[in-house]
Amino acid sequence: MNLKHSRQRDSIKAFLSTRKDHPTAEIVYTNVRQSFPNISLGTVYRNLTLLADLGEIARLRVGDGVDRFDYDTSPHYHFVCSECGRVMDLEMPLMEHLTEAAGKSFEGKIEGHVTYFYGHCNKCIQKII
Amino acid sequence: MNLKHSRQRDSIKAFLSTRKDHPTAEIVYTNVRQSFPNISLGTVYRNLTLLADLGEIARLRVGDGVDRFDYDTSPHYHFVCSECGRVMDLEMPLMEHLTEAAGKSFEGKIEGHVTYFYGHCNKCIQKII
DNA sequence: TTCCTTGCAAATCGTTTGCATAATG
């Protein structure tokens, strides 16, 4: 499983590093195509998966059936707008005690938790009122 | 949006009520087929979606790309085994304060959260040791 | 030269949908 350098992969990483909105593979694809017009969706998927496996980026699943990717691999929570679907970072401390609390009454080993919050983002609150 | 009674739907609900392991549509399908050999996957999906929309069952997404269904609609947390993938109920209190904590530093309205825990279930711990 | 990576297209997986027919009220 040796790695070889690839300009496409660099470009994908470079693009992700500029975004804080957790783009999907499709969005990465259309953007990276500006530098690599011939890059294929398959290559984008392959590299996103590879980078995620290497731990260089994070894969995000917020229940809408599409994988999102995050250049920020430090553990943090996300908010998903039920109206427009956009995903944003939340500024709140990690709740490691959650994992411990869950382990109390469980015969097995709990190693972590996945949490995301949902509701209406500041832009979408207007539409409702 | 009027409802009409359907024996297939009854059967799907009845099957779900017997299970605590959060079956997928496919599993519901193969089981309900014992009572309705001609039932189609489409009908199973349609009814699962309908029942979930009615709030009579709950749809569960634990990040493995497959939807699971739960006859128990009361809010509770789940555990997902990273090894075998099975999903189990956790006996722990709801953490509504999480939602409030998240709202502190967020300009928008947080209405709830989705959380599941992962690790190794009691059966799979053995394999690792 | 070795073998990793790419582009392309076809394949896969879970789920949804259109349509003619059957079942329900």
Next chain:
DNA sequence: CATTATGCAAACGATTTGCAAGGAA
């Protein structure tokens, strides 16, 4: 009878994969 629900198969969207050709070490 008016409508909803079904079975079937085709369509779907996101992602993966096989393969021959291209690029890195």
